[in-house]
Structures are given as structure tokens and as C-alpha cells.
Amino acid sequence: MKTQTHNPFVLALKARNLSVEIHRHSAYQIVLSNDNPFTSTINGNLCEHIHGFLIKPQVKHHCIAEKGTLNILNIEPYSTVGLDLASRFQKDQDSIVFGSAAEISDFFQTGTENPDIQPILSALLSKEEPVQYDERVTKIVEYIKANSFQQDITPQTFADIVFLSPSRLASLFKQQTGSSLSKYLLWTRLRESIYLTLSDKEKTLTDIAYDCGFYDLPQLNKYMYEMFGMPPKALKHNSDLIQVF
Numbered sequence: 068m069k070t071q072t073h074n075p076f077v078l079a080l081k082a083r084n085l086s087v088e089i090h091r092h093s094a095y096q097i098v099l100s101n102d103n104p105f106t107s108t109i110n111g112n113l114c115e116h117i118h119g120f121l122i123k124p125q126v127k128h129h130c131i132a133e134k135g136t137l138n139i140l141n142i143e144p145y146s147t148v149g150l151d152l153a154s155r156f157q158k159d160q161d162s163i164v165f166g167s168a169a170e171i172s173d174f175f176q177t178g179t180e181n182p183d184i185q186p187i188l189s190a191l192l193s194k195e196e197p198v199q200y201d202e203r204v205t206k207i208v209e210y211i212k213a214n215s216f217q218q219d220i221t222p223q224t225f226a227d228i229v230f231l232s233p234s235r236l237a238s239l240f241k242q243q244t245g246s247s248l249s250k251y252l253l254w255t256r257l258r259e260s261i262y263l264t265l266s267d268k269e270k271t272l273t274d275i276a277y278d279c280g281f282y283d284l285p286q287l288n289k290y291m292y293e294m295f296g297m298p299p300k301a302l303k304h305n306s307d308l309i310q311v312f
Contacts, residue, residue, distance in 0.1 A: 077148060077191070078141040078258055079184060080265070080302075082132075089129040092294040093250060094141040095152045097121050099171060099184065103135035109162045119165040121152065121174075126161045138184040140191075141294075143254060145245030148191050203229040203236070204243045208251075215255045216280045222248065256280045257294055260287060264303050272299050 078094075081101065089108070098107070099119035107114045109128045114120070122128060124144050130137065142149045155174075156163065165171045168180040177186035200208070207225050214220065222233035225248060229236060240248050260279040263270060276287040288298045295302065 080139045097140040101136040105132035121163045
């Protein structure tokens with residue numbers, strides 16, 4: 068039996084005076100200037116005075132925008148939005164660089180050269196449609212959303228929910244979503260930790276780590292650094308949350 072679920076997995080942030088180390092992550096990433104041009108290195112290529120870029124997952128990059136604000140969107144690659152972005156790359160192309168606000172407007176078809184991220188979010192999400200999943204995969208997705216804070220989740224935990232062997236479930240989940248169960252769980256925990264970091268400034272990072280299913284703050288630091296090139300402390304003090312989907 069097939070059931071419907073939505074899986075946009077879009078995380079939108081606004082970062083001020085940003086300077087991050089070289090990193091790469093599993094999401095498609097859109098980085099756009101909210102005011103001044105900035106500099107970035109993408110796969111070893113220096114891009115100066117640019118207004119933005121779109122990169123594929125696992126592409127090494129870093130950004131320097133010490134006198135401006137950047138809008139950053141991280142998009143789960145196997146969502147409808149992620150698959151749409153994947154189709155826009157030419158063969159062997161791993162990044163698309165925007166030299167002006169007009170190029171951004173043309174690419175995302177926003178109808179405006181306003182640097183605000185909301186028209187782009189609207190344009191991206193207008194393409195989002197329900198995804199048809201096997202009901203067992205839907206159960207796992209719903210379980211992860213409700214229980215990602217639990218630290219003792221294992222492959223057997225998921226298998227017991229849908230009465231499949233861990234290997235059979237792993238194969239089914241990967242086939243239907245394009246993501247492994249472990250990566251899906253990690254992305255969900257990171258997304259929630261970022262939401263809490265930026266929406267509850269009084270909450271300690273240690274508490275956030277525990278509340279989102281990480282064993283301790285060093286583990287959250289490790290994965291946050293791998294994903295965003297900065298620890299959660301820097302994210303907390305230099306970013307604002309735009310929206311999480």
C-alpha cells in the first residue's frame with residue numbers, strides 16, 4: 068500500500084558577518100547575498116564578488132562575507148525540491164554561481180530582483196508535491212520525526228516497528244527515499260538542533276544536544292561542523308532562523 072507524505076526538508080538561515088572553514092555536506096545548498104557581494108571558494112576555485120551560488124551535495128566550499136548578510140538554504144537532496152534542483156545542473160557541473168541579483172531572479176523565476184529570500188522560498192516550494200511512499204517507509208519517517216530525540220535508536224528499533232529485517236528495511240527505505248536511515252535520522256536531529264539553537268537563545272547548547280538525540284555537545288559540534296563549517300556556538304551568535312520545513 069502507498070501513502071502520501073511531504074518531504075521538503077528545507078532549512079533557511081540568515082547569517083551575518085560570516086566566515087567559515089572549508090566543509091561539505093549532504094544537502095543541496097543555496098547561498099545568496101542579502102546586501103553586499105561576497106567571496107567563496109568552491110572545489111578549489113576562487114569566486115570573488117559574487118551574489119550567490121547553488122552547489123550539489125558533498126562539494127567542498129567555504130564563504131567569506133565579513134561585511135554583509137547571507138541567506139543560506141539547505142535542502143534534503145531526495146525531496147521534490149532537491150530533485151528539481153538536481154535537474155538544473157549540466158553534465159559534470161557541481162556548482163552554479165550567480166554574478167548578479169538579476170541572474171538569481173532569472174534562475175529561480177521569482178519575478179523580482181529583491182534580494183529577500185522569501186520569493187525564492189516561495190518559488191522553490193511551489194514545486195513541492197506529495198511523495199508516494201510505501202506505508203512502512205511512512206511509518207518510519209513519522210517515527211523519526213516524533214522520536215529523533217531518543218539516543219538509543221538502532222536499526223533494530225526501526226525493523227521492529229514495521230516487522231521487517233533491518234537489512235530489508237534499509238534497502239526499502241533507501242530505494243524509496245534515496246537516503247539511508249542513518250543519514251535521514253542525523254539530518255532530522257541536526258535540523259531540530261539548529262531550530263532550537265536559533266529559536267531559543269537562552270537554552271544551553273549542551274541541553275540542545277541532549278534534547279535532539281546526540282550523546283553530548285562534542286558529538287553535536289562534530290556533525291554541525293561537518294555540515295556547516297562552524298560549531299553551533301558560532302551559528303547561535305551569527306545567524307537567525309528564517310524558516311524550517
